Structure formats: structure tokens, C-alpha cells
Amino acid sequence: MAPDTTPTQGESELDRLLLGKRLKFFRTRAGLTLEQLGERVGVVASQLSHIETGRREPRLGLLQSIARELGIDPSELLRREPPDHRSALEIELERAQSTPGYLRLGLPHVRTPRTLSDDALESLVGMHRELARRSRAAAATSEEARRANTAIRMQMRERDNYIHEIELVASDLMRRIGHTTGAVTHRTVAMLAEMLGFTLIFVDDLPSNTRSITDLENGRIYLPPASIPGGHGLRSLALQAMAHRVLGHAEPASYAEFLEQRLQINYFAAACLMPEARAVDFLQQAKRNRNLAIEDLRDAFGVTHEAAAHRFTNLATQHLDLRVHHYRADGEGALVRGYENDDLPFPSDASGSIEGEMLCHKWGGRTAFHRTNRTSEFYQYTDTPAGTYWSSVQTGDAEQGPFAIACGVAFDDAKWFRGRETPVRRVSTCPDEACCRTPSPDLLTRWQGKAWPSARMHQHVLSPLPTGTFPGVDDTAMYEFLSKHAPEA
Missing domain, CATH: 1.10.260.40 (lambda repressor-like DNA-binding domains)
Known part of the structure; x- marks a missing residue:
């Protein structure tokens, strides 16, 4: 590294x-x-x-x-x-x-x-x-992608992860289709698509490197027949596809613009599935009761735990006066994505990028995997060089392997959350090597110079993205798919 x-x-x-x-x-x-x-x-x-x-x-x-x-x-x-x-x-x-x-x-x-x-x-x-x-x-992943992603994360930090313009657009659309209460159903999403001039079509032969394809000429949005395991639900996929038109996106001229559009469509989908006014009412009541919990927000709006945690970060600073952190890590402890405006010291590389960096073994996103019962949220206080933080962590399994979703706040704000009474506390001194990266003297004495592992190669390291108009998408496969499914003239 x-x-x-x-x-x-x-x-x-x-x-x-x-x-x-x-x-x-x-x-x-x-x-x-x-x-x-x-x-x-x-x-x-x-x-x-x-x-x-x-x-x-x-x-x-x-x-x-x-x-x-x-x-x-x-x-x-x-x-x-x-x-x-x-x-x-x-x-x-x-x-x-x-x-x-x-x-x-x-x-x-x-x-x-x-x-x-x-x-x-x-x-x-x-x-x-x-x-x-x-x-x-020497960055191990695409330098351009990491640099662009870091710039976007810093921009979102400056605005407390809240995009007022997209909130207004999503709120207006949900009002126009008459959605006022309850979880957003597949029927509600289909109604929104129809209002925008689209028909949702579910197919089982989408090109492997696409999540959805929109036929702009014929007003069709092609989706997989079932949710991606451990990933985005069909409602979110459909809303993201519609967002490109709603937000006036043009074909991205750079990788940075592609990533910016990706962030915006994800935000739009979340703002539709968890409308601002109702989500804020729900969260403010929970704060008054000192009973904030990501799992309650998740269940109230029928979304994934990760979607609820991410949406909480959109609204927490703007409406609850709480500075927060949120991250996803894989089973090996590598950061997949993260956000903070509470100064949690994420590990980062020379460019400031956090993706792929290893979390400290003492953080909740690592220790949560050590539990016997991993079905409920795990709570932990972590002492870091930047202060003490409380976090709730949910672990799960996806097609790519186990993952952890963490969301938390600085110590003084833990009083508003369920799980604040947890006795679990760890001390992290990273980036100090002695914290968790240096074996104990006994282990060093016993094994140093006597072991030679065969490291597992991560497939993405040597696999370049297909080049095309949209990063990661094979244009030929996409156009062949559209030709196959387009209605006859």
C-alpha cells in the first residue's frame, strides 16, 4: 500500500x-x-x-x-x-x-x-x-477515479451531504403522483415512470456490466427481473434510471462528471424512497425520544440498511443538528465508500482517497464481524486520536462477500441514539503501526522469517474497465441488446 x-x-x-x-x-x-x-x-x-x-x-x-x-x-x-x-x-x-x-x-x-x-x-x-x-x-487503483471520487466526497462534506435542489425535485414529483404516506411501492415507481414518459420492462439478459439500460427513443427502461443480492432494489434502480432525465444529464465528458452524475441519481432515488418531509418528521420525533436508530428508518420506509444509513447522513446535519459518519467496509476490512463531517479519521492515501484503505481492527466495522449473533445492530464506542466516537454497525452478506454498514457520531451526540448504553469500547491509535498492524513480540519471535503466504490476487487490480461512452459499459453489448428488444418500426 x-x-x-x-x-x-x-x-x-x-x-x-x-x-x-x-x-x-x-x-x-x-x-x-x-x-x-x-x-x-x-x-x-x-x-x-x-x-x-x-x-x-x-x-x-x-x-x-x-x-x-x-x-x-x-x-x-x-x-x-x-x-x-x-x-x-x-x-x-x-x-x-x-x-x-x-x-x-x-x-x-x-x-x-x-x-x-x-x-x-x-x-x-x-x-x-x-x-x-x-x-x-503508486496508487493501486485508477488514479483518475480515486482523485475524482475524493473531490466529490470533499464537496459533499462541505455541504453536509445535503443537496437541496434534488430534494425539491424529488419532493415535487412524489407530490404530483399523489404519494403521501407509507413505503414507496413498485406500483408507485411505475406511475412515476409513466408520468415521465417511460415504461419499465424487466428482462433477464441485460449485459453483465450494466444495472439498467434506458431506450430514450422508445421510452423504455430495462431492468433485471429481481433485485441484485445485497445491492440496490428494483425501485432504486428504476428511480436512478429516471433521474438522468429528471436532472437533465448529458453524456458524461469525463470520469469525474460520470461519478458526479452517479452520486446525483443515487441521491434522487433515496429522496424519492424516503421523502425529506416525512423522513425528517420521523427522525425528529425519534431524536426527541432519544431513540434514533438506522434500523427504524430502514423499516419505516422499506429500504435497505445501507440506503437508510446513507439517507440519514443526508438529513442529520441539516435537520437534526448532528454531525455524522457513515461507511461501508468489506469482510476484509477495506473501505468501499465513506462519508464524515464529524472528523472521524478515515484512513486515506496520498491523494486523500479512502476507497480500498484498510480500517483499523479496533473500529466497529471490523469488530462487528466477531459476534456470534450478527442479525441485529452492533454498538461500540471507539477512542481515536481525533476523539471518541459511537457507531452502530449492521453486517450482511452479498454476492461479493460479507460487508459492514456503519453509521455514528461523536461521543457527545450518542445520547440521542438507541444503543448508547453499550459497554463495548475499543481504543484505536491508528495510524500508529503498533495499534493493529504490528504483530505482538511473541508472534514476531515465533514466526518472523518462517512464513511465506500465497496472497490472493484481487481480480479488479488487473481487469481494466471496458472503454465506451459510459465508463465500465461495453457500447457494443449495450447497442446489440437495444436492437434485440426495441419494438419493430
């Missing part, structure tokens, strides 16, 4: 470091020592030193006093760019040394006093840049 070069420092810490560099720059330019400036603004020199090194954030009043004594506007201290080239290099080095990949090496943290020459600093930063470049180049 490529070394992880994603910074662990929070933005606030980096902001403090940048502020400190700017303060030091202007203080030095003014010809003042720490003691002299401290005497003028009424604080001890050590306090100013802590501010300059990013270890303390100054009060606004102190910041204004400092700016006045330095003869600058306070906004000069708060600007987002380093004051000079040396400061830029120092900040870049600090960021590079805070990544999980570097921390796992156990190497010393290099400070940047003035005695460290500019050439030496340039050399250190240059080596870190090259390591990061090589890490990105």
Missing part, C-alpha cells in the same frame, strides 16, 4: 502556524524582540513565542494591539498566504511531517530554526514532495 501523505493537522492548527509566521515576519521587520513587543502589548515574551510557533491562538484584542505596535492593519496578520518564501517552506515541511505516512516511520520531527540554512530547508521539502509524488503514482 502506498504511504499515506494526507495531513493529520486540522485546518485551525495550520491557520495558527500561518498566523505565527506572519507575526514573526512583521515583528522582525519592525526590529523588535519578543521581550520588547511583549512589554508594549502587556504580555510575557513566552506567550508571544507560543503564538509565533502556532501553539496558541491569540485573542482578537491582543491581535489588534500587536498590529498597532507593528504599524500594520490587523488584516495583514490574518491573510492566508505566507509572508515570504522561507515561511512557505517551513509551513510545507511542518505539513509534510504531520502526515500519517511520515509519522508511521518514527523519524524525528525536524525543526526549522534560523540556523537551518535555506538550502537545507529546500532539500528537505523537495524530498517530501518527491515522496508524495511517488506515493500518488
Whole structure:
């Protein structure tokens, strides 16, 4: 696995470091020592030193006093760019040394006093840049796909996983077909398709690399005759196919656009199956009763557990004032997909991508598989370097193997959820290698150098996607299928 070069420092810490560099720059330019400036603004020199090194954030009043004594506007201290080239290099080095990949090496943290020459600093930063470049180049999956997927995940985090425009479209359509209560039935979905000018047709010979095919010329949506095991139900598949027209999608011009469209159609389907107004009413009542549970949302709207968990993340921050995390992992502990706005420290690669990264053995998405009874939700508190988190986990089996669906919140918000009384608690110190990636001394002594496994090759590693208009879809197979099923002229 490529070394992880994603910074662990929070933005606030980096902001403090940048502020400190700017303060030091202007203080030095003014010809003042720490003691002299401290005497003028009424604080001890050590306090100013802590501010300059990013270890303390100054009060606004102190910041204004400092700016006045330095003869600058306070906004000069708060600007987002380093004051000079040396400061830029120092900040870049600090960021590079805070990544999980570097921390796992156990190497010393290099400070940047003035005695460290500019050439030496340039050399250190240059080596870190090259390591990061090589890490990105060594990504095990399609670099373009991972980069695009990461960008989309970050965009969704910025908007708290909530897309107001799609909520309005879905709500209007469900109102127009008269759906007001209860789970959305197959008949309801067929009515929506008819209103949009489509007929749903179920066939057993869809090309293997498609989930559905829409014949735009004849107004037909072809679907498999039964739900995909462990995957999307037919209602969701049909709604996703309709979403392309509803949302005005054109043929994707890039892989990033394809992934963006994929996210939007999934969101639309969920918003139809679990309409915002009714889902929010249901969840707000459960929160008032301190009885929030993903399984209740799932059962109330007749959807899969994963769909309910994902939909909960759409609505939780916007309507319940809860920051949450949600992820799916396979039976080996690899992340399939994930979302968080509660700062849960997902493992990630050099590009920030989380797909395919291994979860810590101590997280609920791994420990839930150790239970004898795996039919009900599993609850766990996990102490991490970023804080303590509570999560509920549901495990299951699909065609591709076992999987876990986790949804949770930071410790202080667990009070609103069923399962908060769980005594199960684990401590995770990942990305520290000693947490779960390094065998115990007894095992190392007994077996190191005496074992040679034959690793299982994951098929997707060497299997390129068929190239066509839509990534992963064989155009020839799709067009032959449409010709076979199209009505005669």
C-alpha cells in the first residue's frame, strides 16, 4: 500500500502556524524582540513565542494591539498566504511531517530554526514532495477515479451531504403522483415512470456490466427481473434510471462528471424512497425520544440498511443538528465508500482517497464481524486520536462477500441514539503501526522469517474497465441488446 501523505493537522492548527509566521515576519521587520513587543502589548515574551510557533491562538484584542505596535492593519496578520518564501517552506515541511505516512516511520520531527540554512530547508521539502509524488503514482487503483471520487466526497462534506435542489425535485414529483404516506411501492415507481414518459420492462439478459439500460427513443427502461443480492432494489434502480432525465444529464465528458452524475441519481432515488418531509418528521420525533436508530428508518420506509444509513447522513446535519459518519467496509476490512463531517479519521492515501484503505481492527466495522449473533445492530464506542466516537454497525452478506454498514457520531451526540448504553469500547491509535498492524513480540519471535503466504490476487487490480461512452459499459453489448428488444418500426 502506498504511504499515506494526507495531513493529520486540522485546518485551525495550520491557520495558527500561518498566523505565527506572519507575526514573526512583521515583528522582525519592525526590529523588535519578543521581550520588547511583549512589554508594549502587556504580555510575557513566552506567550508571544507560543503564538509565533502556532501553539496558541491569540485573542482578537491582543491581535489588534500587536498590529498597532507593528504599524500594520490587523488584516495583514490574518491573510492566508505566507509572508515570504522561507515561511512557505517551513509551513510545507511542518505539513509534510504531520502526515500519517511520515509519522508511521518514527523519524524525528525536524525543526526549522534560523540556523537551518535555506538550502537545507529546500532539500528537505523537495524530498517530501518527491515522496508524495511517488506515493500518488503508486496508487493501486485508477488514479483518475480515486482523485475524482475524493473531490466529490470533499464537496459533499462541505455541504453536509445535503443537496437541496434534488430534494425539491424529488419532493415535487412524489407530490404530483399523489404519494403521501407509507413505503414507496413498485406500483408507485411505475406511475412515476409513466408520468415521465417511460415504461419499465424487466428482462433477464441485460449485459453483465450494466444495472439498467434506458431506450430514450422508445421510452423504455430495462431492468433485471429481481433485485441484485445485497445491492440496490428494483425501485432504486428504476428511480436512478429516471433521474438522468429528471436532472437533465448529458453524456458524461469525463470520469469525474460520470461519478458526479452517479452520486446525483443515487441521491434522487433515496429522496424519492424516503421523502425529506416525512423522513425528517420521523427522525425528529425519534431524536426527541432519544431513540434514533438506522434500523427504524430502514423499516419505516422499506429500504435497505445501507440506503437508510446513507439517507440519514443526508438529513442529520441539516435537520437534526448532528454531525455524522457513515461507511461501508468489506469482510476484509477495506473501505468501499465513506462519508464524515464529524472528523472521524478515515484512513486515506496520498491523494486523500479512502476507497480500498484498510480500517483499523479496533473500529466497529471490523469488530462487528466477531459476534456470534450478527442479525441485529452492533454498538461500540471507539477512542481515536481525533476523539471518541459511537457507531452502530449492521453486517450482511452479498454476492461479493460479507460487508459492514456503519453509521455514528461523536461521543457527545450518542445520547440521542438507541444503543448508547453499550459497554463495548475499543481504543484505536491508528495510524500508529503498533495499534493493529504490528504483530505482538511473541508472534514476531515465533514466526518472523518462517512464513511465506500465497496472497490472493484481487481480480479488479488487473481487469481494466471496458472503454465506451459510459465508463465500465461495453457500447457494443449495450447497442446489440437495444436492437434485440426495441419494438419493430
